[in-house]
Amino acid sequence: MGGTHRNRIRFNVGGRIFETTATTLANAGRNSFFGAIFDDNWDVPSDGGGLSQSQELFIDRNPDCFAVLLDLLRTGDLNIPLNVSEKSLYREASFYGILDHVRAAKWGQFDGNRLRLSRSVSGRAPGDGTAIRAGPDGGCCVAHGSIVHVYDWMLEEHPPLNLDHQRVNDVGFIDSENIVITACERLGTLDGGMGLFSSTTGELRYKFEVNHSNSPENKDRDKGAKKGFTAGALCLNPDDYRIFSSCRGRSNEYGIGVWDQVTGKQMDFFYESPGWSLGDADKLQWLGGVYNCLLVATLFPRKDNCYISLLDFRIRDMVWSWSDIGGPLTLTIVDEKRVRDAVAMEEANSICVVNENEDLGFMDLRMMGSRSSSTIRWSSRIRFMKGLMPDEPCYPKLAVHGGQLFSSMNDCISVFCGSDWVLTSRLKRGYGGSICDFSIGGDRLFALHSEENVFDIWEAPPPPIII
Numbered sequence: 021m022g023g024t025h026r027n028r029i030r031f032n033v034g035g036r037i038f039e040t041t042a043t044t045l046a047n048a049g050r051n052s053f054f055g056a057i058f059d060d061n062w063d064v065p066s067d068g069g070g071l072s073q074s075q076e077l078f079i080d081r082n083p084d085c086f087a088v089l090l091d092l093l094r095t096g097d098l099n100i101p102l103n104v105s106e107k108s109l110y111r112e113a114s115f116y117g118i119l120d121h122v123r124a125a126k127w128g129q130f131d132g133n134r135l136r137l138s139r140s141v142s143g144r145a146p147g148d149g150t151a152i153r154a155g156p157d158g159g160c161c162v163a164h165g166s167i168v169h170v171y172d173w174m175l176e177e178h179p180p181l182n183l184d185h186q187r188v189n190d191v192g193f194i195d196s197e198n199i200v201i202t203a204c205e206r207l208g209t210l211d212g213g214m215g216l217f218s219s220t221t222g223e224l225r226y227k228f229e230v231n232h233s234n235s236p237e238n239k240d241r242d243k244g245a246k247k248g249f250t251a252g253a254l255c256l257n258p259d260d261y262r263i264f265s266s267c268r269g270r271s272n273e274y275g276i277g278v279w280d281q282v283t284g285k286q287m288d289f290f291y292e293s294p295g296w297s298l299g300d301a302d303k304l305q306w307l308g309g310v311y312n313c314l315l316v317a318t319l320f321p322r323k324d325n326c327y328i329s330l331l332d333f334r335i336r337d338m339v340w341s342w343s344d345i346g347g348p349l350t351l352t353i354v355d356e357k358r359v360r361d362a363v364a365m366e367e368a369n370s371i372c373v374v375n376e377n378e379d380l381g382f383m384d385l386r387m388m389g390s391r392s393s394s395t396i397r398w399s400s401r402i403r404f405m406k407g408l409m410p411d412e413p414c415y416p417k418l419a420v421h422g423g424q425l426f427s428s429m430n431d432c433i434s435v436f437c438g439s440d441w442v443l444t445s446r447l448k449r450g451y452g453g454s455i456c457d458f459s460i461g462g463d464r465l466f467a468l469h470s471e472e473n474v475f476d477i478w479e480a481p482p483p484p485i486i487i
Contacts, residue, residue: 040094189202197220202252370385374427453470463480
C-alpha cells in the first residue's frame with residue numbers, strides 16, 4: 021500500500037516551528053534522519069511516520085542549528101550565524117546524518133593548488149618514528165613513541181591509545197571507528213605485532229596473529245604455532261578487506277603478512293627471498309585496476325640499499341623489482357642521492373621516487389615481468405629550493421591524490437601537476453620546523469612538524485558563488 025503524498029512538512033524543534041517541503045528534505049539523502057520519515061518515493065507512509073495533518077513532528081534538538089541545516093538543504097549554502105558554534109552545528113549535523121553535506125559546503129573539492137591553511141593543532145613532541153594518518157571522515161591520528169593520539173573531524177581528541185612502551189611503527193584507519201596499529205615486539209613476550217583498536221574508546225578489539233606453518237624452512241615444525249613478530253609498514257586494501265604489513269620474526273621469518281580485516285585471521289605470508297628485502301619495508305601501497313599488486317619499498321637509511329618491488333599475491337610472485345645494488349648510486353656512496361621515498365602512480369604507469377634534494381625520479385611500470393630492468397629518469401627540482409636548510413631536516417615524503425603529486429621537503433610541501441609533473445604550488449607556514457610526515461584524506465591534507473609540537477590542517481575553500 022502506497023504512502024500519502026504530502027509536500028509540506030512541519031517540525032517542532034526544541035519548541036520552534038519549522039515548515040519545509042519533502043523536496044527539500046530529500047536533498048538530505050535516503051540514509052539521513054529525514055530519509056527514515058518517508059517511504060521510497062519520499063511520501064509519508066500509510067501509518068503517518070509520526071506525522072499528521074494537525075500535528076507536527078517534535079524533535080528535541082537545537083533549533084538554531086536546525087535552522088542552519090534546513091537552509092543548507094534548501095540552498096546548498098552554509099551560513100553559520102555568530103550565535104551558533106561550529107562544534108554544535110557539526111554535532112547536530114551528525115545526528116541528522118548530513119555531516120557530508122556540511123563538509124561539502126564548507127570545503128571545496130580537494131585540489132592541492134587551492135589548499136589554504138585552515139588551522140594548526142598543538143600536541144606532544146613527535147620525536148623519532150612519528151607518523152600522521154588522515155581518517156576517512158576528515159579526522160586524523162598521530163603516532164608518537166608508544167602512544168597514538170586520535171582526532172575526529174572536528175579535531176577534538178579522543179582517549180589516546182597507549183601500547184605500554186611498545187614502539188608504534190605505523191597506523192591506519194579501517195573506518196572512522198576502527199584503527200589498526202603496528203608495533204615492535206617486546207622480547208620474551210608475544211606482545212607487539214598488530215592490533216585493531218576502537219578509535220573512540222581506545223579499546224583493543226583483537227590482535228592479528230601470525231604463524232609460519234607454510235614457511236619453506238618450517239615444514240612441519242611448529243605447525244600452527246603462534247609466533248611473536250614486529251609489524252612495520254601498513255597497507256589496507258578497501259576492495260577486498262585485506263590488511264598487509266611488513267613483518268620481522270625472531271627466527272629470520274621476514275616478509276609481508278596478509279590478514280582479513282573483518283575476522284583478523286591470517287590469509288597469507290609472502291616470504292622475502294635471499295638478497296632482497298620485504299620484512300623491513302618502509303612503505304606499502306596497494307595498486308588496483310590492471311595491476312592488482314602490492315608495492316613494497318625498503319629505503320635508505322633503514323637498509324644500506326634500496327629495494328622496490330611489486331608483489332602479485334594471485335600467483336605468489338614478485339612481478340617487478342628495482343634496486344640500487346651494483347648501480348652507480350652504490351659506487352658514489354653519496355647519501356643525499358639515495359632514494360628516500362617511493363609512490364606508485366597507476367594512471368601514469370610509473371613509480372615516482374625522491375631523493376634528499378627533492379629531485380623526482382620516475383620508473384616505467386610497463387616493463388612488468390622484467391626484474392631490475394628499470395632505470396630512474398631523474399628530474400632536478402633543486403632550483404626551486406629557497407632559504408637555508410633547517411637545523412633538523414626531515415627526509416622527504418611522497419603522496420599521490422586526485423591526479424596530483426605531493427612531495428614534502430624541509431618545511432613545505434610541493435604540488436606537481438600535468439603529464440610532465442610541473443611544480444605548480446608550495447604549501448608552507450611560518451613556523452613549526454621541518455615536516456616529518458603528511459597524509460591526505462577526508463578532503464584535508466595533514467602536515468606534521470618536527471618542532472613546536474604542532475600539525476597543520478590544509479583545506480580547499482568552496483568555489484565563489486557567482487550571481
